[in-house]
Amino acid sequence: MKRRRFLQIVAGACAAGGGAMAAEWQGQVMGADARILVRGGAAPRAVVDQVLAEIRLVEDTLSLYRESELTRLNREGRGHASALMQQAVDLALEVHEATGGAFDPSVQSQWLRLSEGQGAGRLPATFAQIATAGEIRLQPGQQLTFNGLAQGLATDRVAALPALRDLGGVLVDMGEARALGAEFQLGLSDPESGVLGQLTLRPGRAIATSSPAALRFAGGESHIMGPQGQPPLWSTVSVEADSAALADAAATAFVLMERPAMKTAAARLGVGPVRLVDFDGNLGQL
Incomplete structure (x- = not known):
């Protein structure tokens, strides 16, 4: 199945309050456009x-689209975690709990079942059941994906490059x-509804957006699903945070959550504002 991505955050070519045009580098991260x-x-x-x-x-x-530490882990069921893998696991566990x-x-x-035309079914084990003291051991039938935070993690790592920070006004978009x-x-x-509004992203802040319609399986199921097969409750969720990886993971989860639970989780994770688009195209804020 070819992965495709709708552009949810559309960046202008100039910084807020200034008219100078920006030079642009383009590439790809995890199969999605980056710039x-x-x-x-x-x-x-x-x-x-x-x-x-x-x-x-x-x-x-973290890639699932070519040989990687993650594909080896999923194939073998266990492995020593590199520093970057451990960082991804630790963040995922934090957001999982919150x-x-x-x-x-x-x-x-569940992804694999849907890609083969089967129903999603229930998870063989939850993410909280893996061992993470440097050695990751998956439960029988368990496989992992970090697509819900990998682009944010790439954004954070690129943004942390000292040479890039020396260039002045820069927008890093590795998918988030x-x-x-x-x-x-x-x-x-x-x-579904197109551009609904504008915002100003302040220096040092990150933003991530999740939209269930960005990718669907042949049976119509969204690429974003809950561990028990829960369907998305929002058409788009956009989250601001100090970390793009944290914003990325939070936006992925919030698509599946009701407002009260989302508000509690946002406070616990220290993220926000959270902007929501319902399936009628109405834009609101948590």
């Missing part, structure tokens, strides 16, 4: 090389966006 906007001009080749090295590291660790299990990377087993050195005007978009 970097540099307000002051193009990034030097050495900086681009560092960006590509970070992207390769994330894909070598969202009452709505964020659960072990839905990969983070602003450096300047404010950026962004447009919040829904796959």
Whole structure:
């Protein structure tokens, strides 16, 4: 199944309050479009090389689309966790607990069933049941996906590059966006309703967006699903946070949650504002 991605966050080519055009680098991360906007001009080749090295590291660790640490773990059922894998597992466990299990990377087993034309069924084990003291051991029949946070993690790692931060106003978008050195005007978009509003992303802040309609299986099921097969409750959820990876995971989980539970989880995780689009195209804020 070919993975496709709707553009939910549409970035302007200039920083908020300024008219200078930005140079743009484009690429791909985890099968989705990625880009970097540099307000002051193009990034030097050495900086681009560092960006590509970070992207390769994330894909070598967490990709499901080629051989990686994650595909080996899913195939063998156990393995020693690299530092980046452990970081992904630790964040996933934090969001899993805060969202009452709505964020659960072990839905990969359901993904596989749906891609083969079978029903999603129930998880053989929850994500909380894996062992994580450097050695990950999956339960029988359990497989993991970190697609719900990997692009955010790539955004954070690229944004942390000292050479990139020295370029002034920069917007890093590895599937989720983070602003450096300047404010950026962004447009919040829904796959069904189009662009619904604008926001200003402040320096150091990140934003992630999840939309169930961005990818569907042949039977019509969304790529975002709960551990018990729960369907999405929102058409689009956008979350701001200090970390793109945290915003990414939270947005993935919040798509499956009612407002009261979402509000509790957002407070616990320290994320927000949270913007919601219902299936009638109405934009609101938590």
